[in-house]
Amino acid sequence: MPTVSVGRDRLFQAIGRSYTQEEFEELCFEFGIELDDVTTEKEIIRKEKHLDAAAGAEGDDEVIYKIEVAANRYDLLCLEGIARSLRIFIGKEKIPMYRFREIPRESILQINVTKETDKIRPYVVGAVLRGISFDRANYNSFIDLQDKLHQNICRKRTLVAIGTHDLDTIEAPFSYNALKPQDISFIPLKQAKSFRGDELLEFYRLFFLSQSDLKLKKFLHIIENSPVFPVIYDKNRTVLSLPPIINGAHSAISLSTKNVFIECTATDLTKAKIVLNTMVTMFSEYCDSKFEVEPVEVVYPDARQVEDCASEGVFKGKNIYPDLGVTVMDIPLSSITCPIGISLGVAEVIPLLNKMQLHAKDKLVNGNSVITVHVPPTRSDILHPCDVMEDVAIAYGYNKIPKTKPTCMTTGGQQPLNVFSDKLRGEVSRAGYMEVLTWLLCSHEENFAMVKREDDGEKAITIGNPRSSEFEVVRTSLMPGLLKTLKHNIDHRRPIKIFEVGDIVSLDGTRDVGASNNRRLAALYCNVTSGFEEILGLVMRIMQVVRKPHELAADNFIQPSNEPEFFPNRQCFISYKDRQIGAFGVVHPEVLEKFGIPDPCSFVEIDIQALL
Numbered sequence: 001m002p003t004v005s006v007g008r009d010r011l012f013q014a015i016g017r018s019y020t021q022e023e024f025e026e027l028c029f030e031f032g033i034e035l036d037d038v039t040t041e042k043e044i045i046r047k048e049k050h051l052d053a054a055a056g057a058e059g060d061d062e063v064i065y066k067i068e069v070a071a072n073r074y075d076l077l078c079l080e081g082i083a084r085s086l087r088i089f090i091g092k093e094k095i096p097m098y099r100f101r102e103i104p105r106e107s108i109l110q111i112n113v114t115k116e117t118d119k120i121r122p123y124v125v126g127a128v129l130r131g132i133s134f135d136r137a138n139y140n141s142f143i144d145l146q147d148k149l150h151q152n153i154c155r156k157r158t159l160v161a162i163g164t165h166d167l168d169t170i171e172a173p174f175s176y177n178a179l180k181p182q183d184i185s186f187i188p189l190k191q192a193k194s195f196r197g198d199e200l201l202e203f204y205r206l207f208f209l210s211q212s213d214l215k216l217k218k219f220l221h222i223i224e225n226s227p228v229f230p231v232i233y234d235k236n237r238t239v240l241s242l243p244p245i246i247n248g249a250h251s252a253i254s255l256s257t258k259n260v261f262i263e264c265t266a267t268d269l270t271k272a273k274i275v276l277n278t279m280v281t282m283f284s285e286y287c288d289s290k291f292e293v294e295p296v297e298v299v300y301p302d303a304r305q306v307e308d309c310a311s312e313g314v315f316k317g318k319n320i321y322p323d324l325g326v327t328v329m330d331i332p333l334s335s336i337t338c339p340i341g342i343s344l345g346v347a348e349v350i351p352l353l354n355k356m357q358l359h360a361k362d363k364l365v366n367g368n369s370v371i372t373v374h375v376p377p378t379r380s381d382i383l384h385p386c387d388v389m390e391d392v393a394i395a396y397g398y399n400k401i402p403k404t405k406p407t408c409m410t411t412g413g414q415q416p417l418n419v420f421s422d423k424l425r426g427e428v429s430r431a432g433y434m435e436v437l438t439w440l441l442c443s444h445e446e447n448f449a450m451v452k453r454e455d456d457g458e459k460a461i462t463i464g465n466p467r468s469s470e471f472e473v474v475r476t477s478l479m480p481g482l483l484k485t486l487k488h489n490i491d492h493r494r495p496i497k498i499f500e501v502g503d504i505v506s507l508d509g510t511r512d513v514g515a516s517n518n519r520r521l522a523a524l525y526c527n528v529t530s531g532f533e534e535i536l537g538l539v540m541r542i543m544q545v546v547r548k549p550h551e552l553a554a555d556n557f558i559q560p561s562n563e564p565e566f567f568p569n570r571q572c573f574i575s576y577k578d579r580q581i582g583a584f585g586v587v588h589p590e591v592l593e594k595f596g597i598p599d600p601c602s603f604v605e606i607d608i609q610a611l612l
Contacts, residue, residue: 008064010079037066038065109128131259157222157244163263174240186242189247333371339389355395437500441474474515498524567587
């Protein structure tokens with residue numbers, strides 16, 4: 001959970017009233033955050049430098065509150081966001097309306113993107129804060145918010161990198177390029193001489209002149225092995241930044257900066273939009289026209305130019321950023337109050353939503369009360385009606401919720417599927433099999449090519465920007481995991497009998513999240529012989545125990561199959577109530593060879609949800 005350090009006195013001034021520590025802790029609890037620690041600037045410096053209590057340290061004695069916030073509440077990663085949210089929560093301020101600065105469409109600043117950026121960081125978004133007033137405190141908060149976002153949603157700049165520039169020192173239109181390192185030359189921030197792109201990375205790798213230089217070393221790996229480096233120029237070919245490493249010295253912002261140009265380069269466009277929205281909504285309150293943002297247009301040379309801005313009027317169109325559009329959700333009143341276990345009317349729920357920065361109105365749909373919720377650009381964490389329900393519970397007060405069993409939920413016991421899964425685990429264990437647990441994620445090759453299956457693009461969920469090639473897709477079968485487990489335990493005494501009960505995930509357009517889970521049982525038998533009769537016996541035992549006592553045993557639940565992962569003519573489908581629920585057979589030698597398994601194996605996989 002991220003922790004935000006803010007000066008107590010400045011925070012209370014921003015909220016508009018003072019609190020005792022106990023009162024503020026209570027307010028934090030009511031709002032859903034936590035006062036984690038109370039310290040001073042001197043004490044923080046003393047701990048960072050590992051000084052003892054008697055040693056002197058620089059800094060003052062200002063009381064610092066360390067506040068722990070939810071990891072998905074990016075709007076609470078700075079003092080401005082915390083203070084604004086608390087003011088709205090206690091009723092001292094209305095929900096702000098974020099809007100675009102009124103300028104002619106032809107006056108919008110542009111970022112022109114070249115095709116080469118597709119090789120390294122394909123996306124860029126931008127915005128301008130006009131007439132901003134910095135003082136030392138809010139300037140430091142501005143820089144600190146960037147660091148917090150870089151560590152959090154930006155995943156240490158691998159997904160998104162933020163650049164901020166003094167707009168009065170540069171000239172539009174801007175260009176976002178990807179060039180060979182030796183073709184880039186500029187003076188980086190806090191340096192006095194010019195470096196080529198390759199020289200700069202070598203400099204930061206070998207020389208550390210300050211703590212900030214040392215911090216930059218952690219980001220070098222993102223681009224150092226790439227044949228091209230991303231770079232942003234202005235109209236006069238002045239380098240603004242070499243993302244995700246460092247900005248240029250020419251456009252560095254300072255306390256005297258009045259107009260700030262913000263650009264975010266990214267491998268993930270959705271996260272780039274969230275980061276940009278967070279930056280501009282938090283600090284537009286310091287602009288001459290409060291909560292007003294000047295848009296920037298991104299011009300792509302290819303099919304990346306496909307996104308419509310959700311804003312209205314002259315700024316609605318292709319690739320206009322930031323996207324200050326409001327997400328609208330229609331939620332039945334019962335979907336909010338029933339899961340919480342409270343009985344509230346629409347007139348009571350709407351003020352609770354307003355306290356949490358969610359505009360809400362009521363309407364009737366087929367005689368039922370429905371609440372229309374308008375989600376502002378600051379609340380990127382609101383993705384589902386359950387998130388709205390959670391905000392109502394927070395605003396209502398967890399301590400006020402009666403300790404009763406809600407009538408419209410199944411609570412207080414295991415789900416039937418989990419009970420059934422445990423009973424099957426017991427049966428398979430009594431058959432002599434040992435249970436294993438394997439990763440839900442696997443490589444694309446393991447999920448398809450290594451088990452002789454083709455990817456049709458309509459089933460497997462692919463992970464965006466995986467940290468490792470071993471975790472590229474969500475598994476669509478339990479077979480790869482069991483075969484990998486066997487490979488790593490191949491020296492064990494024969495026979496090796498292992499099983500797993502777990503979920504696979506597949507694409508499903510009928511679900512609101514676009515995917516669905518399916519509980520499976522899989523077992524693997526390995527010996528000097530294939531053990532087909534062993535797996536067949538296990539299948540027959542499973543089908544016997546799941547049959548209801550009054551049902552007659554089906555004699556035709558096994559039919560021949562032709563699955564590529566099994567040996568021909570040594571495999572069968574399993575049917576239940578005229579539905580195919582699984583398959584078993586002797587694993588194909590080519591599959592065993594790819595997993596490095598020298599002995600024959602038999603395998604079964606059954607959809608146990610279909611047996612319920």
